[in-house]
Amino acid sequence: MNPSDTSLPSHFELLGTDGAARTGRLTTPHGVVRTPAFMPVGTAGAMKGMHWREVRDAGADIVLGNTYHLMLRPGAERIAALGGLQTFTGWNGPMLTDSGGFQVMSLADLRKVSEHAVTFRSHIDGAKVELSPERSIEVQRYLGSDIAMQMDECVRLPAERDDIDRAMRLSLRWAERSKRAFESAPDGYMLFGIVQGGDIPQLRHASAQGLVEIGFHGYAIGGLAVGEPQAVMLAMIDETAPLLPQERPRYLMGVGTPDDILEAVKRGIDMFDCVMPTRNGRHGVAFTRFGQVNLRNARHADDPRPLDAESPWPSTRNYARAYLHHLVKAGETLGAMLLSEINIAYYQFLMQGIRDAIAHGTFDEFYQRTREDWARGDI
Numbered sequence: 001m002n003p004s005d006t007s008l009p010s011h012f013e014l015l016g017t018d019g020a021a022r023t024g025r026l027t028t029p030h031g032v033v034r035t036p037a038f039m040p041v042g043t044a045g046a047m048k049g050m051h052w053r054e055v056r057d058a059g060a061d062i063v064l065g066n067t068y069h070l071m072l073r074p075g076a077e078r079i080a081a082l083g084g085l086q087t088f089t090g091w092n093g094p095m096l097t098d099s100g101g102f103q104v105m106s107l108a109d110l111r112k113v114s115e116h117a118v119t120f121r122s123h124i125d126g127a128k129v130e131l132s133p134e135r136s137i138e139v140q141r142y143l144g145s146d147i148a149m150q151m152d153e154c155v156r157l158p159a160e161r162d163d164i165d166r167a168m169r170l171s172l173r174w175a176e177r178s179k180r181a182f183e184s185a186p187d188g189y190m191l192f193g194i195v196q197g198g199d200i201p202q203l204r205h206a207s208a209q210g211l212v213e214i215g216f217h218g219y220a221i222g223g224l225a226v227g228e229p230q231a232v233m234l235a236m237i238d239e240t241a242p243l244l245p246q247e248r249p250r251y252l253m254g255v256g257t258p259d260d261i262l263e264a265v266k267r268g269i270d271m272f273d274c275v276m277p278t279r280n281g282r283h284g285v286a287f288t289r290f291g292q293v294n295l296r297n298a299r300h301a302d303d304p305r306p307l308d309a310e311s312p313w314p315s316t317r318n319y320a321r322a323y324l325h326h327l328v329k330a331g332e333t334l335g336a337m338l339l340s341e342i343n344i345a346y347y348q349f350l351m352q353g354i355r356d357a358i359a360h361g362t363f364d365e366f367y368q369r370t371r372e373d374w375a376r377g378d379i
Protein backbone atom coordinates (compact mmCIF):
# COMPACT_ATOMS: atom_id res chain seq x y z
CA MET A 1 0.00 0.00 0.00
CA ASN A 2 2.71 2.47 -0.99
CA PRO A 3 1.38 4.49 -3.93
CA SER A 4 4.16 7.07 -3.64
CA ASP A 5 6.38 4.41 -5.23
CA THR A 6 6.41 5.67 -8.84
CA SER A 7 7.31 2.21 -10.13
CA LEU A 8 3.78 0.98 -9.31
CA PRO A 9 1.02 1.08 -11.97
CA SER A 10 -0.91 3.39 -9.62
CA HIS A 11 0.82 6.17 -7.73
CA PHE A 12 0.45 9.82 -6.70
CA GLU A 13 3.22 12.40 -7.00
CA LEU A 14 2.94 15.76 -5.29
CA LEU A 15 4.48 18.22 -7.79
CA GLY A 16 4.06 21.53 -5.97
CA THR A 17 2.35 23.40 -3.15
CA ASP A 18 1.31 27.00 -2.58
CA GLY A 19 0.14 27.42 1.01
CA ALA A 20 -2.14 24.46 1.68
CA ALA A 21 -3.02 24.20 -2.04
CA ARG A 22 -1.32 21.33 -3.92
CA THR A 23 -0.79 20.27 -7.49
CA GLY A 24 0.15 16.71 -8.40
CA ARG A 25 -0.09 13.81 -10.78
CA LEU A 26 -2.12 10.65 -10.14
CA THR A 27 -0.99 7.79 -12.37
CA THR A 28 -3.51 4.99 -12.94
CA PRO A 29 -3.52 1.89 -15.18
CA HIS A 30 -5.69 3.83 -17.69
CA GLY A 31 -3.77 7.09 -17.71
CA VAL A 32 -2.55 10.12 -15.77
CA VAL A 33 -4.78 12.53 -13.81
CA ARG A 34 -3.58 16.11 -13.24
CA THR A 35 -4.57 17.43 -9.83
CA PRO A 36 -6.41 19.39 -8.61
CA ALA A 37 -8.87 17.52 -10.81
CA PHE A 38 -12.58 17.84 -11.48
CA MET A 39 -14.24 14.52 -12.35
CA PRO A 40 -17.37 14.83 -14.51
CA VAL A 41 -20.05 12.41 -13.33
CA GLY A 42 -21.04 9.80 -15.89
CA THR A 43 -23.66 8.21 -13.63
CA ALA A 44 -24.96 5.26 -15.66
CA GLY A 45 -22.00 4.89 -18.00
CA ALA A 46 -22.72 7.98 -20.05
CA MET A 47 -22.01 11.70 -19.70
CA LYS A 48 -25.55 13.03 -20.07
CA GLY A 49 -25.83 15.15 -23.21
CA MET A 50 -22.22 14.77 -24.31
CA HIS A 51 -19.97 12.58 -26.43
CA TRP A 52 -16.94 11.18 -24.61
CA ARG A 53 -14.65 12.95 -27.11
CA GLU A 54 -16.08 16.29 -25.92
CA VAL A 55 -15.41 15.33 -22.30
CA ARG A 56 -11.82 14.53 -23.27
CA ASP A 57 -11.40 17.65 -25.45
CA ALA A 58 -12.74 19.81 -22.60
CA GLY A 59 -9.73 18.65 -20.54
CA ALA A 60 -11.16 16.00 -18.23
CA ASP A 61 -8.60 13.30 -17.38
CA ILE A 62 -10.91 11.12 -15.27
CA VAL A 63 -14.65 10.53 -14.98
CA LEU A 64 -16.84 9.04 -12.27
CA GLY A 65 -19.20 6.10 -12.68
CA ASN A 66 -21.87 5.16 -10.15
CA THR A 67 -21.72 1.62 -8.85
CA TYR A 68 -25.34 1.72 -7.67
CA HIS A 69 -26.76 2.49 -11.11
CA LEU A 70 -24.41 0.22 -13.07
CA MET A 71 -24.83 -2.81 -10.83
CA LEU A 72 -28.62 -2.58 -11.24
CA ARG A 73 -28.46 -1.89 -14.97
CA PRO A 74 -26.83 -3.31 -17.09
CA GLY A 75 -25.14 -5.29 -14.27
CA ALA A 76 -21.52 -5.50 -13.15
CA GLU A 77 -20.91 -9.07 -14.36
CA ARG A 78 -22.27 -8.12 -17.81
CA ILE A 79 -19.94 -5.10 -18.02
CA ALA A 80 -17.02 -7.31 -17.00
CA ALA A 81 -17.95 -9.84 -19.71
CA LEU A 82 -17.96 -6.96 -22.20
CA GLY A 83 -14.44 -5.88 -21.25
CA GLY A 84 -15.02 -3.55 -18.32
CA LEU A 85 -16.30 0.02 -18.12
CA GLN A 86 -13.59 1.65 -20.22
CA THR A 87 -14.17 -0.75 -23.14
CA PHE A 88 -17.95 -0.86 -22.64
CA THR A 89 -18.31 2.95 -22.67
CA GLY A 90 -15.44 3.82 -24.98
CA TRP A 91 -14.08 6.40 -22.50
CA ASN A 92 -10.79 4.43 -22.28
CA GLY A 93 -9.31 6.72 -19.61
CA PRO A 94 -9.08 6.74 -15.81
CA MET A 95 -12.35 6.09 -14.00
CA LEU A 96 -13.40 6.29 -10.37
CA THR A 97 -16.45 4.40 -9.16
CA ASP A 98 -18.28 5.10 -5.95
CA SER A 99 -19.21 2.25 -3.65
CA GLY A 100 -22.91 2.74 -4.12
CA GLY A 101 -23.54 3.41 -0.46
CA PHE A 102 -24.51 7.03 -0.89
CA GLN A 103 -26.98 6.41 -3.69
CA VAL A 104 -28.61 3.51 -1.96
CA MET A 105 -29.40 5.95 0.83
CA SER A 106 -30.79 8.56 -1.55
CA LEU A 107 -32.36 6.55 -4.38
CA ALA A 108 -33.32 3.04 -3.29
CA ASP A 109 -36.60 2.04 -1.75
CA LEU A 110 -37.05 0.13 1.48
CA ARG A 111 -33.37 0.26 2.33
CA LYS A 112 -32.10 -1.25 5.59
CA VAL A 113 -28.64 -0.80 7.08
CA SER A 114 -27.15 -3.60 9.18
CA GLU A 115 -23.62 -4.36 10.34
CA HIS A 116 -23.26 -6.81 7.48
CA ALA A 117 -24.65 -4.81 4.56
CA VAL A 118 -27.24 -2.45 3.13
CA THR A 119 -30.28 -4.19 1.67
CA PHE A 120 -32.70 -2.40 -0.61
CA ARG A 121 -35.09 -2.75 -3.47
CA SER A 122 -33.93 -1.63 -6.89
CA HIS A 123 -35.61 1.62 -7.97
CA ILE A 124 -35.70 0.11 -11.46
CA ASP A 125 -37.50 -3.21 -11.03
CA GLY A 126 -38.03 -3.56 -7.28
CA ALA A 127 -35.63 -6.52 -7.04
CA LYS A 128 -34.19 -7.11 -3.55
CA VAL A 129 -30.46 -6.30 -3.49
CA GLU A 130 -27.82 -6.72 -0.77
CA LEU A 131 -24.74 -4.48 -0.92
CA SER A 132 -21.99 -5.38 1.54
CA PRO A 133 -18.48 -3.89 1.56
CA GLU A 134 -17.25 -7.13 0.01
CA ARG A 135 -19.91 -7.10 -2.75
CA SER A 136 -19.24 -3.40 -3.42
CA ILE A 137 -15.54 -4.11 -3.97
CA GLU A 138 -16.43 -7.11 -6.17
CA VAL A 139 -18.77 -4.93 -8.26
CA GLN A 140 -16.17 -2.17 -8.62
CA ARG A 141 -13.61 -4.74 -9.68
CA TYR A 142 -16.03 -6.14 -12.30
CA LEU A 143 -16.55 -2.56 -13.54
CA GLY A 144 -12.76 -2.25 -13.78
CA SER A 145 -12.46 1.21 -12.21
CA ASP A 146 -8.96 2.57 -11.57
CA ILE A 147 -10.02 4.00 -8.22
CA ALA A 148 -12.53 2.17 -6.04
CA MET A 149 -14.21 3.61 -2.95
CA GLN A 150 -14.80 1.89 0.36
CA MET A 151 -18.44 1.33 1.26
CA ASP A 152 -19.60 3.86 3.82
CA GLU A 153 -22.71 5.31 5.37
CA CYS A 154 -23.20 9.01 4.71
CA VAL A 155 -25.52 10.87 7.09
CA ARG A 156 -27.41 13.89 5.79
CA LEU A 157 -27.05 17.06 7.85
CA PRO A 158 -28.37 18.31 10.25
CA ALA A 159 -28.24 15.08 12.26
CA GLU A 160 -28.00 13.95 15.88
CA ARG A 161 -24.49 13.42 17.25
CA ASP A 162 -25.31 9.80 18.17
CA ASP A 163 -26.38 9.01 14.61
CA ILE A 164 -23.31 10.69 13.10
CA ASP A 165 -21.11 8.77 15.57
CA ARG A 166 -22.81 5.45 14.82
CA ALA A 167 -22.50 5.91 11.02
CA MET A 168 -18.88 7.05 11.32
CA ARG A 169 -17.86 3.98 13.36
CA LEU A 170 -19.80 1.65 11.04
CA SER A 171 -18.01 3.26 8.08
CA LEU A 172 -14.65 2.61 9.78
CA ARG A 173 -15.49 -1.07 10.25
CA TRP A 174 -16.65 -1.17 6.62
CA ALA A 175 -13.37 0.53 5.62
CA GLU A 176 -11.46 -2.36 7.16
CA ARG A 177 -13.62 -4.92 5.36
CA SER A 178 -13.41 -3.02 2.05
CA LYS A 179 -9.61 -2.98 2.23
CA ARG A 180 -9.43 -6.68 3.10
CA ALA A 181 -11.70 -7.53 0.13
CA PHE A 182 -9.71 -5.20 -2.15
CA GLU A 183 -6.36 -6.72 -1.14
CA SER A 184 -7.61 -10.24 -1.73
CA ALA A 185 -6.73 -9.64 -5.39
CA PRO A 186 -4.14 -6.83 -5.72
CA ASP A 187 -4.19 -5.62 -9.33
CA GLY A 188 -2.45 -2.25 -9.40
CA TYR A 189 -5.65 -0.26 -8.88
CA MET A 190 -6.37 2.10 -5.97
CA LEU A 191 -8.79 2.04 -3.05
CA PHE A 192 -9.79 5.23 -1.24
CA GLY A 193 -11.13 5.45 2.29
CA ILE A 194 -13.93 7.91 3.11
CA VAL A 195 -13.80 10.20 6.16
CA GLN A 196 -17.15 10.65 7.86
CA GLY A 197 -18.09 12.40 11.12
CA GLY A 198 -20.68 14.95 9.98
CA ASP A 199 -20.20 18.48 11.35
CA ILE A 200 -18.51 17.34 14.58
CA PRO A 201 -14.75 17.98 14.69
CA GLN A 202 -13.94 15.23 17.22
CA LEU A 203 -15.75 12.64 15.09
CA ARG A 204 -13.99 13.88 11.94
CA HIS A 205 -10.64 13.48 13.75
CA ALA A 206 -11.52 9.95 14.91
CA SER A 207 -12.60 8.96 11.41
CA ALA A 208 -9.51 10.39 9.69
CA GLN A 209 -7.11 8.84 12.22
CA GLY A 210 -8.87 5.48 11.99
CA LEU A 211 -8.62 5.45 8.19
CA VAL A 212 -4.96 6.46 8.17
CA GLU A 213 -4.20 3.59 10.56
CA ILE A 214 -5.90 1.16 8.15
CA GLY A 215 -4.04 2.78 5.22
CA PHE A 216 -5.47 3.71 1.82
CA HIS A 217 -4.12 4.92 -1.55
CA GLY A 218 -6.17 8.09 -1.11
CA TYR A 219 -8.68 9.65 1.26
CA ALA A 220 -12.10 11.03 0.40
CA ILE A 221 -13.87 13.48 2.67
CA GLY A 222 -17.48 12.34 2.65
CA GLY A 223 -20.59 13.36 4.51
CA LEU A 224 -20.44 16.91 3.16
CA ALA A 225 -22.38 18.83 0.51
CA VAL A 226 -25.39 17.14 2.06
CA GLY A 227 -27.33 20.25 3.00
CA GLU A 228 -24.93 22.05 5.34
CA PRO A 229 -23.90 25.72 4.82
CA GLN A 230 -20.62 26.22 2.91
CA ALA A 231 -18.99 27.59 6.08
CA VAL A 232 -19.64 24.26 7.88
CA MET A 233 -18.27 22.29 4.91
CA LEU A 234 -15.11 24.41 4.85
CA ALA A 235 -14.70 24.14 8.64
CA MET A 236 -14.85 20.34 8.40
CA ILE A 237 -12.20 20.38 5.64
CA ASP A 238 -10.00 22.50 7.95
CA GLU A 239 -10.51 19.90 10.70
CA THR A 240 -9.82 16.91 8.44
CA ALA A 241 -7.27 17.70 5.70
CA PRO A 242 -4.32 18.32 8.07
CA LEU A 243 -4.78 14.80 9.53
CA LEU A 244 -4.46 13.14 6.11
CA PRO A 245 -1.05 12.08 4.71
CA GLN A 246 0.52 14.82 2.58
CA GLU A 247 1.64 12.29 -0.03
CA ARG A 248 -1.82 10.83 -0.68
CA PRO A 249 -4.61 12.44 -2.76
CA ARG A 250 -7.59 14.01 -0.98
CA TYR A 251 -11.02 13.84 -2.66
CA LEU A 252 -13.98 15.99 -1.58
CA MET A 253 -17.08 14.10 -2.66
CA GLY A 254 -19.99 15.68 -4.45
CA VAL A 255 -18.44 19.16 -4.57
CA GLY A 256 -19.37 21.51 -6.00
CA THR A 257 -19.81 25.04 -7.35
CA PRO A 258 -16.72 26.81 -8.75
CA ASP A 259 -16.60 28.81 -5.50
CA ASP A 260 -16.71 25.62 -3.38
CA ILE A 261 -13.87 24.17 -5.45
CA LEU A 262 -11.66 27.26 -5.15
CA GLU A 263 -12.16 27.36 -1.35
CA ALA A 264 -11.51 23.62 -0.98
CA VAL A 265 -8.34 23.70 -3.14
CA LYS A 266 -7.11 26.52 -0.88
CA ARG A 267 -7.53 24.08 2.04
CA GLY A 268 -5.63 21.19 0.44
CA ILE A 269 -8.19 19.21 -1.60
CA ASP A 270 -6.98 17.52 -4.81
CA MET A 271 -10.07 15.89 -6.41
CA PHE A 272 -13.72 16.82 -6.93
CA ASP A 273 -16.86 15.40 -8.54
CA CYS A 274 -20.25 17.03 -9.02
CA VAL A 275 -23.28 16.66 -11.30
CA MET A 276 -23.81 20.44 -11.30
CA PRO A 277 -22.13 21.33 -14.64
CA THR A 278 -24.21 18.84 -16.66
CA ARG A 279 -27.38 19.05 -14.52
CA ASN A 280 -27.45 22.89 -14.54
CA GLY A 281 -26.65 22.76 -18.28
CA ARG A 282 -29.76 20.66 -18.89
CA HIS A 283 -31.74 23.28 -16.96
CA GLY A 284 -30.42 26.17 -19.08
CA VAL A 285 -27.80 27.55 -16.70
CA ALA A 286 -24.27 28.27 -17.98
CA PHE A 287 -21.10 28.56 -15.88
CA THR A 288 -18.75 31.24 -17.21
CA ARG A 289 -15.69 33.22 -16.11
CA PHE A 290 -18.11 35.89 -14.92
CA GLY A 291 -20.44 33.72 -12.90
CA GLN A 292 -23.60 31.84 -13.79
CA VAL A 293 -25.93 32.87 -16.63
CA ASN A 294 -29.51 31.62 -16.75
CA LEU A 295 -30.26 31.37 -20.45
CA ARG A 296 -33.98 30.98 -19.72
CA ASN A 297 -34.03 34.67 -18.82
CA ALA A 298 -35.80 36.84 -21.45
CA ARG A 299 -32.96 39.41 -21.30
CA HIS A 300 -30.98 37.13 -23.63
CA ALA A 301 -33.64 36.91 -26.36
CA ASP A 302 -31.99 39.52 -28.65
CA ASP A 303 -28.42 39.31 -27.44
CA PRO A 304 -26.04 38.44 -30.31
CA ARG A 305 -22.98 38.13 -28.05
CA PRO A 306 -21.50 34.74 -27.14
CA LEU A 307 -21.22 33.76 -23.49
CA ASP A 308 -17.48 34.59 -23.49
CA ALA A 309 -15.70 35.78 -26.66
CA GLU A 310 -12.31 35.06 -25.03
CA SER A 311 -13.10 31.46 -24.10
CA PRO A 312 -10.84 28.69 -25.45
CA TRP A 313 -13.96 26.52 -25.84
CA PRO A 314 -15.58 26.96 -29.31
CA SER A 315 -19.23 26.65 -28.22
CA THR A 316 -18.68 29.24 -25.48
CA ARG A 317 -17.30 31.82 -27.93
CA ASN A 318 -19.31 30.98 -31.04
CA TYR A 319 -22.99 30.72 -30.09
CA ALA A 320 -25.11 33.83 -29.54
CA ARG A 321 -26.88 34.00 -26.22
CA ALA A 322 -30.07 34.61 -28.23
CA TYR A 323 -29.65 31.21 -29.88
CA LEU A 324 -28.94 29.41 -26.61
CA HIS A 325 -31.97 31.19 -25.09
CA HIS A 326 -34.12 30.04 -28.01
CA LEU A 327 -32.92 26.41 -27.76
CA VAL A 328 -33.59 26.34 -24.01
CA LYS A 329 -37.04 27.91 -24.32
CA ALA A 330 -37.94 25.59 -27.20
CA GLY A 331 -36.76 22.58 -25.21
CA GLU A 332 -34.40 21.61 -28.03
CA THR A 333 -32.03 18.76 -27.09
CA LEU A 334 -29.18 20.75 -28.61
CA GLY A 335 -29.65 23.35 -25.86
CA ALA A 336 -28.91 20.79 -23.15
CA MET A 337 -26.03 19.40 -25.18
CA LEU A 338 -24.33 22.76 -25.81
CA LEU A 339 -24.73 23.97 -22.23
CA SER A 340 -23.45 20.66 -20.83
CA GLU A 341 -20.22 20.88 -22.86
CA ILE A 342 -19.90 24.63 -22.17
CA ASN A 343 -20.15 23.93 -18.43
CA ILE A 344 -17.81 20.94 -18.37
CA ALA A 345 -15.34 23.02 -20.41
CA TYR A 346 -15.59 25.92 -17.92
CA TYR A 347 -14.95 23.61 -14.94
CA GLN A 348 -11.88 22.16 -16.68
CA PHE A 349 -10.72 25.70 -17.61
CA LEU A 350 -11.00 26.61 -13.91
CA MET A 351 -9.03 23.51 -12.85
CA GLN A 352 -6.28 24.26 -15.39
CA GLY A 353 -6.03 27.81 -14.05
CA ILE A 354 -5.81 26.46 -10.51
CA ARG A 355 -3.08 23.94 -11.41
CA ASP A 356 -1.03 26.57 -13.25
CA ALA A 357 -1.39 29.10 -10.41
CA ILE A 358 -0.24 26.60 -7.75
CA ALA A 359 2.68 25.48 -9.96
CA HIS A 360 3.77 29.15 -10.30
CA GLY A 361 3.18 30.06 -6.64
CA THR A 362 0.48 32.58 -7.61
CA PHE A 363 -2.58 30.80 -6.21
CA ASP A 364 -3.54 33.72 -3.93
CA GLU A 365 -3.60 36.15 -6.86
CA PHE A 366 -5.55 33.63 -8.97
CA TYR A 367 -8.02 33.16 -6.08
CA GLN A 368 -8.60 36.91 -5.72
CA ARG A 369 -8.88 37.66 -9.45
CA THR A 370 -11.20 34.71 -10.12
CA ARG A 371 -13.56 35.75 -7.34
CA GLU A 372 -13.52 39.36 -8.57
CA ASP A 373 -14.46 38.17 -12.07
CA TRP A 374 -17.33 36.09 -10.66
CA ALA A 375 -18.47 39.00 -8.51
CA ARG A 376 -18.39 41.28 -11.55
CA GLY A 377 -21.18 39.08 -12.77
CA ASP A 378 -22.35 38.57 -16.27
CA ILE A 379 -22.42 41.89 -18.09
Ligand SMILES: C=CCOC(=O)Nc1nc2cc3[nH]c(NC)nc3cc2c(=O)[nH]1
Binding pocket: 064, 097, 098, 099, 100, 101, 102, 149, 150, 151, 152, 153, 154, 155, 194, 221, 222, 223, 224, 225, 226, 253, 254, 255, 273
Ligand atom coordinates in the same frame (compact mmCIF):
# COMPACT_ATOMS: atom_id res chain seq x y z
C1 LIG B 1 -17.95 8.85 -5.52
C2 LIG B 1 -17.93 8.87 -4.20
C3 LIG B 1 -17.99 7.67 -3.34
O1 LIG B 1 -19.35 7.49 -3.01
C4 LIG B 1 -19.54 6.65 -2.02
O2 LIG B 1 -19.29 5.49 -2.24
N1 LIG B 1 -19.94 7.16 -0.81
C5 LIG B 1 -20.23 8.46 -0.62
N2 LIG B 1 -20.63 9.23 -1.65
C6 LIG B 1 -20.96 10.56 -1.39
C7 LIG B 1 -21.46 11.35 -2.42
C8 LIG B 1 -21.82 12.66 -2.14
N3 LIG B 1 -22.39 13.64 -2.91
C9 LIG B 1 -22.55 14.71 -2.09
N4 LIG B 1 -23.15 15.90 -2.46
C10 LIG B 1 -23.69 16.08 -3.77
N5 LIG B 1 -22.10 14.48 -0.84
C11 LIG B 1 -21.65 13.21 -0.83
C12 LIG B 1 -21.14 12.43 0.19
C13 LIG B 1 -20.81 11.09 -0.09
C14 LIG B 1 -20.34 10.22 0.95
O3 LIG B 1 -20.20 10.61 2.12
N6 LIG B 1 -20.07 8.93 0.67
